[in-house]
Amino acid sequence: MNLKDLPKIELHCHLDGSIRPETIISIAKKDGIEIPTENIDEIREYVMAPISCKSLDEYLDRFTLPNKVMQTKENLKRVAYELLEDASKDNVKYIEIRFAPSLHTQKGLSFGEIIESVLEGMKEGEEKFPIKSNLILSCMRTMSVEEAFKVVEAGKEYLNKGVVAVDLAASEYEDFAHKYKEVIEKAREYGYRVTIHAGETGIGKNVLDAIKILKAERIGHGIYAKDSQEAYEILKNSHVTIEMCPTSNVQTKGVTSYESHPLKEFFKDGIKVILSTDNMTVSNTTLTNEHDLMSKAQNMSIEDYEKMYLNGVNASFASEEIKEELRKYI
Ligand SMILES: O=c1[nH]cnc2c1ncn2[C@H]1C[C@H](O)[C@@H](CO)O1
Numbered sequence: 573m574n575l576k577d578l579p580k581i582e583l584h585c586h587l588d589g590s591i592r593p594e595t596i597i598s599i600a601k602k603d604g605i606e607i608p609t610e611n612i613d614e615i616r617e618y619v620m621a622p623i624s625c626k627s628l629d630e631y632l633d634r635f636t637l638p639n640k641v642m643q644t645k646e647n648l649k650r651v652a653y654e655l656l657e658d659a660s661k662d663n664v665k666y667i668e669i670r671f672a673p674s675l676h677t678q679k680g681l682s683f684g685e686i687i688e689s690v691l692e693g694m695k696e697g698e699e700k701f702p703i704k705s706n707l708i709l710s711c712m713r714t715m716s717v718e719e720a721f722k723v724v725e726a727g728k729e730y731l732n733k734g735v736v737a738v739d740l741a742a743s744e745y746e747d748f749a750h751k752y753k754e755v756i757e758k759a760r761e762y763g764y765r766v767t768i769h770a771g772e773t774g775i776g777k778n779v780l781d782a783i784k785i786l787k788a789e790r791i792g793h794g795i796y797a798k799d800s801q802e803a804y805e806i807l808k809n810s811h812v813t814i815e816m817c818p819t820s821n822v823q824t825k826g827v828t829s830y831e832s833h834p835l836k837e838f839f840k841d842g843i844k845v846i847l848s849t850d851n852m853t854v855s856n857t858t859l860t861n862e863h864d865l866m867s868k869a870q871n872m873s874i875e876d877y878e879k880m881y882l883n884g885v886n887a888s889f890a891s892e893e894i895k896e897e898l899r900k901y902i
């Protein structure tokens with residue numbers, strides 16, 4: 573099967589982690605930003621996590637450089653536009669991009685300006701390429717609850733204008749859900765949909781908490797869900813969908829190999845799973861590549877692919893009208 577030509581749905585893709593390495597150099601030169609090297613191969617080394625990466629925390633170090641050049645309206649817009657172009661080249665028909673507005677205030681931009689710039693880049697990308705998109709606002713678990721409230725408040729006016737959901741990202745620690753319960757509840761009241769990074773690094777109970785306490789409709793990674801029998805049962809019997817990112821999991825040592833990744837096991841148990849890139853640059857991958865690696869490592873068939881595509885359409889935060897369009901591709 574020619575995976576590249578197949579239509580794709582991408583629901584878990586970080587903007588900063590998907591910046592083109594060439595763009596880091598180009599922006600740094602344009603704006604006089606100091607970067608460690610202007611050699612493209614060396615920049616790649618800086619931003620791409622190696623397979624020998626030891627943990628999620630080491631993986632997350634790779635985001636410092638991308639964020640250094642994503643501090644103006646023009647640059648945020650450019651990175652978003654280029655991501656749509658790159659995804660479209662991979663035959664992605666619909667993408668939900670996520671990013672953390674709090675990481676883009678180093679030069680004084682307001683959250684409103686930050687969100688608007690990214691939305692503008694996405695809009696231009698949609699006009700130019702055959703792809704539709706929406707935006708997810710990530711709150712970092714390293715930040716205070718007050719900061720998370722500010723992000724949710726700032727994004728409110730862009731709901732139904734490109735912003736669709738809220739997420740919690742960054743380092744994962746036990747019991748994080750309680751800390752952010754009120755802010756996620758407030759976001760839901762406003763009309764945000766909810767997806768949460770949980771069960772990425774070994775804490776299955778966090779998946780249960782994300783579903784029960786935060787009412788997550790989707791879980792980012794979720795590979796440790798089986799460690800909580802209750803979470804696993806809920807997943808089997810609900811529409812909560814797991815956004816799986818195999819290469820990222822191999823890099824962060826969530827799994828030891830593509831072969832031992834729980835994708836097929838979850839899939840066979842009737843859990844709604846989809847494949848995603850997480851970070852096209854930091855994980856040096858594409859959605860075609862993720863499907864290719866997993867179809868080889870776990871013998872996934874074209875029928876499995878179609879099922880996952882439809883899981884993606886159903887779990888997306890797109891309008892019913894767009895979902896209908898997306899179903900026609902397969
Ligand atoms: O896989 C991930 N798990 C947790 N946090 C992540 C992952 N990939 C990226 N992030 C963080 C680092 C980025 O700077 C931030 C916003 O995109 O989200």
Ligand SMILES: [Zn+2]
Binds near residue numbers: 741
């Ligand atoms: Zn992620």
